[in-house]
Amino acid sequence: QIVSEKLGKSSKTVDPELDSQIENLREVKRRYEMMLSLTVSLATNFQNTVNMQKSLSETFAGLAQRSPDLIEEFTSNSETQRQLVRQGEILIQDFNQFTSSLKTLCQKTMEDTLLTIRNYEAARLEYDAYKFDLESLKSVPHNEQKLHEIAILEQEVINYREKYENLKKDVAIKIKFLDENRVKVMKKHLVLFQKAINTYFTGNGEALCSTMKQINEANSS
Amino acid sequence: QIVSEKLGKSSKTVDPELDSQIENLREVKRRYEMMLSLTVSLATNFQNTVNMQKSLSETFAGLAQRSPDLIEEFTSNSETQRQLVRQGEILIQDFNQFTSSLKTLCQKTMEDTLLTIRNYEAARLEYDAYKFDLESLKSVPHNEQKLHEIAILEQEVINYREKYENLKKDVAIKIKFLDENRVKVMKKHLVLFQKAINTYFTGNGEALCSTMKQINEANSS
Numbered sequence: 001q002i003v004s005e006k007l008g009k010s011s012k013t014v015d016p017e018l019d020s021q022i023e024n025l026r027e028v029k030r031r032y033e034m035m036l037s038l039t040v041s042l043a044t045n046f047q048n049t050v051n052m053q054k055s056l057s058e059t060f061a062g063l064a065q066r067s068p069d070l071i072e073e074f075t076s077n078s079e080t081q082r083q084l085v086r087q088g089e090i091l092i093q094d095f096n097q098f099t100s101s102l103k104t105l106c107q108k109t110m111e112d113t114l115l116t117i118r119n120y121e122a123a124r125l126e127y128d129a130y131k132f133d134l135e136s137l138k139s140v141p142h143n144e145q146k147l148h149e150i151a152i153l154e155q156e157v158i159n160y161r162e163k164y165e166n167l168k169k170d171v172a173i174k175i176k177f178l179d180e181n182r183v184k185v186m187k188k189h190l191v192l193f194q195k196a197i198n199t200y201f202t203g204n205g206e207a208l209c210s211t212m213k214q215i216n217e218a219n220s221s
Numbered sequence: 222q223i224v225s226e227k228l229g230k231s232s233k234t235v236d237p238e239l240d241s242q243i244e245n246l247r248e249v250k251r252r253y254e255m256m257l258s259l260t261v262s263l264a265t266n267f268q269n270t271v272n273m274q275k276s277l278s279e280t281f282a283g284l285a286q287r288s289p290d291l292i293e294e295f296t297s298n299s300e301t302q303r304q305l306v307r308q309g310e311i312l313i314q315d316f317n318q319f320t321s322s323l324k325t326l327c328q329k330t331m332e333d334t335l336l337t338i339r340n341y342e343a344a345r346l347e348y349d350a351y352k353f354d355l356e357s358l359k360s361v362p363h364n365e366q367k368l369h370e371i372a373i374l375e376q377e378v379i380n381y382r383e384k385y386e387n388l389k390k391d392v393a394i395k396i397k398f399l400d401e402n403r404v405k406v407m408k409k410h411l412v413l414f415q416k417a418i419n420t421y422f423t424g425n426g427e428a429l430c431s432t433m434k435q436i437n438e439a440n441s442s
Contacts, residue, residue, distance in 0.1 A: 031287070035280050042273045045266060052263045059256050066252070069404040073411035080415055183290040190294035194301055198429045205426030208419045 002125065010132040013124055018168060021175050022117055028182075029110050036102045043095035050088040057081035076211060083207050087200050094196030101189045109181060113174040120167035127160040223346065231353040234345055239389060242396050243338055249403075250331045257323045264316040271309040278302035300432055308424050315417030322410045330402060334395040341388035348381040 004010045057078045064074035134153045142150065225231045278299045285295035355374045363371065 028287070031280070031284055035277070035284065038273060038277045038280060042270065042277065045270050045273060049263065049266050049270065052259060052266060056256070056259045056263065059252070059259060063252055063256065066249070067404075067407075070407055070411065073408055073415075077411055077415050080418055084418075183288075186288075186291055187294055190291065190298055194294075194298050194433075197301055197305075198426075198433055201422055201429050202426040205419075205423040208422050212415075212419055 004132065005128070010128065013128050013131075013164070015168060018172055018175075022171070025110070025113065025117075025175060025178070029106060029114070032102065032106050032110070036099060036106055039095065039099050039102065043092065043099055046088065046095065047092055050085055050092065053081045053085045053088065057085065079211055080208060083211065084204060087203050087207075091196055091200040094192065098189050098193045098196075101185060105182060105185055109178060113171075113178045116167065116170050116174050120164070120171045123160065123164040123167045127157070127164040130157045130160050225353065226349070231349065234349055234352075234385070236389065239393055239396075243392070246331070246334065246338075246396060246399070250327060250335070253323065253327050253331070257320060257327055260316065260320050260323065264313065264320055267309065267316065268313055271306055271313065274302045274306045274309065278306060297432060301429060304428050304432070305425060308421050308428075312417055312421040315413065319410050319414045319417075322406060326403060326406055330399060334392075334399045337388065337391050337395050341385070341392045344381065344385040344388045348378070348385040351378045351381050 005012050060074045060078035060081065064071050064078060067074060130153065134150065134157050137146065137150055137153060140146075226233050281295045281299035281302065285292050285299060288295060351374065355371065355378050358367065358371055358374060361367075
């Protein structure tokens with residue numbers, strides 16, 4: 001059926017509105033997967049950063065002990081890196097929560113709808129194939145035997161159309177629910193993602209400011 | 222000479238104070254190289270982070286255009302990532318300045334002193350080897366011919382001692398200057414390093430706060 005459709009020999013049943021919704025869902029999934037892969041890489045990279053900050057904090061602390069002339073500079077740099085690690089570990093948890101929800105959305109929720117879509121597309125092909133066979137049969141001169149075959153095939157076409165129509169309804173409903181669910185989930189997690197980043201930066205900003213103030217006071221006193 | 226020293230056959234000229242300073246310099250260099258390697262990795266990793274934030278900002282912006290229901294959330298997340306990239310690029314420059322000064326300190330300044338130390342150690346070996354030969358020669362019964370050899374060798378020992386003493390002075394002076402230079406350079410760059418991190422976090426903290434405020438106002442109005 002696919003081949004004869006491509007050769008233009010048989011016609012294809014189309015639902016332009018649903019087909020464009022399906023096309024859109026596939027595009028959305030592609031983009032969400034891109035966002036997922038980027039945020040996963042970012043989280044991994046950030047985990048590495050935190051590990052390095054931990055080592056750097058220890059190295060600075062070790063150097064502070066051995067360098068009486070640089071004790072303040074090494075100590076406060078060590079303290080700074082330790083502070084970044086503390087807030088960083090919270091941010092990693094938030095990153096993981098974001099990527100985990102996004103993973104569920106892409107790999108479970110969207111995938112479930114896409115499975116129904118693939119069944120719907122298979123049903124459409126079957127239905128069109130039977131319809132094409134029926135038309136071919138009708139187009140040649142027919143006797144009693146042929147009439148019997150046509151009647152059987154007509155019943156088959158009705159059955160396959162029903163299967164196709166049912167799956168079309170399923171797809172439309174699933175796409176609608178998926179869309180609502182996606183918007184709800186993403187609204188929540190995008191806000192949380194941004195809040196997490198804000199907390200990380202303002203938290204560190206304030207803590208570092210107060211560390212600097214202490215150092216300046218210690219230096220001037 | 223090294224072998225006979227190890228076997229305890231010949232004695233070794235030592236200057237405990239200078240030797241402990243040399244030992245200390247080697248330890249300091251090892252620790253500074255550790256700090257250098259960590260900050261280089263951190264800078265590379267951070268460059269990767271900034272590149273990912275750039276892509277993520279573009280991905281969020283693309284999704285904002287395609288998602289009327291999530292336009293605010295995607296837009297402000299895109300803006301947040303763009304903000305992090307802006308400040309991140311400044312921090313990378315500061316990181317590079319820090320690692321570049323540290324590299325010069327480890328690979329040029331310290332290395333230059335260590336070269337003089339290696340020459341000093343070689344001169345010490347030569348001097349002790351000649352001294353050992355002279356003592357061996359003196360310890361056996363000697364005739365006219367031997368006395369002549371001893372006189373020549375005594376002159377050699379004096380020459381090698383002079384070379385050794387000169388290099389010892391050089392090493393002591395170089396270590397002193399290196400130490401002063403190291404403290405000066407590190408004091409400056411450790412303060413700059415910490416300031417750079419502070420600027421990055423407070424700068425981002427403030428900018429993100431004001432973005433959040435704008436979003437909240439836009440939402441409530």
